[in-house]
Amino acid sequence: MKVFLLGAGPGDPGLLTLKARDVLARADVVIYDALANESLLRHARPEAELIYVGKVAGNHALPQAEINALLVRKAKEGKVVARLKGGDPYIFGRGGEEAEELLAAGVPFEEVPGISSTVAAPAYAGIPLTHRDLASSVTIITGHENPDKAGSAHNWQALARSASTLVFVMGMKNLPHIARNLTAAGLDPRTPAALIYRGTTPQQRSLVATLAELPQAAADAHFTNPAVIVVGKVAQLHDTLNWFEQKPLFGASVVVTRAREQASGLARSLAELGAEVIQCPTIEIRPLPDYAELDAAVARLASYAWVIFTSVNGVRHFWRRLDKAGLDSRALAGCKAAAIGPATAEELARHGIRPDFVPDRYVAEGVLEGLLAREAGALAGKRLLLPRAAKARDVLPRELRKAGAVVDVIAAYETVPAAARKDEVLARIQAGTLSCVTFGSSSTVENFLALIPAAVLKAHPEVQLAAIGPVTVETLRKNGLDCHIQPGEYTIPALVEALKDRLATRPAAH
Secondary structure (H helix, E strand, C coil): CCCEEECCCCCCCHCHHHEEEEHHCCCEEEEECCCHHHHHHHHHCCCCCEEEEEEEEEEECCCCCHHHHHHHHHHHHCCCCEECEEECCCCCHHHHHHHHHHHCCCCCCEEECCCCHHHHHHCCEEEECCCCCECEEEEEEEECCCCCCCCCCCCCCHHHHHEEEEECCCCCCCCCHHHHHHHHHCCCCEEEEEECCEEEEEECEEEEECCCCCCHHHHCCCCCCEEEEEEEEHHHHHHHHHHHHHCCCCCCEECCCCCCCHHHHHHHHHHHHHEEEEEEEEEEEECCCCCCHHHHHCHHHHHEEEEEEECHHHHHHHHHHHHHHCHHHHCCCCCCEEEEEEEHHHHHCCCCCCCCCCCCCHHHHHHHHHHHHHHHCCCCCEEEEEEEECCCCCHHHHHHHHCCCCEEEEEEEEEEEEECCCCHHHHHHHHHCCCCEEEHHHHHHHHHHHCCCCCHCCCCCCEEEEEECHHHHHHHHHHCCCCCECCCCCCHHHHHHHHHHHHHHCCCCC
């Protein structure tokens, strides 16, 4: 048994430490707060017990005493417990109190530090907390103090005289009180100050004003918690060093409808450009209940002239059956391989196969045209294998058969509709806070429209629709919808570039 007090970091999932990730991957129980990014929970084992105990203003899922008891109880069941807390557990996170309770109960524990918002939020807003010419020390202060109580825990005179950068957390409600106390204690009211709302996340907003002007500026800009308040000369660097909010897609919110197994590349690329990515997979990739037909095809691979792969998933599931049969890439030595596009070709390359053919146009028609030209009418009587989704377009096998080929179309996996985050996406569309929905195939269009009717999208033309290729575009049109963004090349990198070109010129969605 053991409890790990883990710092989840300030919101950007990339700021989770490697040690925290590794602990999550082996924990039996994950007890977590209201995290800035719940995607961190994907690092937990599928069978791990996830328990939410979050605390936000006015709403405590579980009182602290009960959280302490829960940690002790789960550990004494012999389990490895990950206590996941936003930021750093020991910086205004009550991690010290939890550690004391564990120690008193005889439960071994470790604290895994996390990157605190007190450091990360200013950094993402272009504010270094120390600077050789501007500040040589930092003071971190809770802003949650009751302004009506008789005395203050803070020595305002010492803070005002310190020449230190002052960082207040949980202080938006008390911002006028903080500014008033600092100036009354002698701090120059013209001292630069800054606010950073939801630092390190795509919702980040920041502003700079003098200390005297900051409370009114915050009210005018509707700033609320969670926000970090920075007071000191370093705040003046915000306008020149604010790198995060200058990313080309910062302020854009993009829905990715691809299956979760396929979405990582697109989601990662968009996030790196500053977009808020909402993963709403409309299809789920599943293995088949019965692989007898594909296994039989694997056993007779030597009889095929070509194996044609039309998706990355087709490659992955085909190779699983090869592996199951005790075979590897050498089993394809007697036949040629075709890939519908570069992503599929890359997946083949990971398995030691360099495709003999990749078309110029990354659609079924491109494969067809290329093979017909390459074989110069010599397809007649040749046997071809297409391992692909259980339901897919018939154009490729149909036309190959017309050319005289014997085509075995065999399911390697199946796709089923998924409905994750439907309510969130619908609410964002209706609130006008969604920039774009991306579609990677006709099935994602059809499944998305089964969740959110085309009429909703037509009523909100400000939501841009992006499609990776002409077949997907045509599916949108059949449903009465325009495609606003389509790359010239039917690849994920090209789609990302097209999104950047279109959305970077649009006003940010707030």
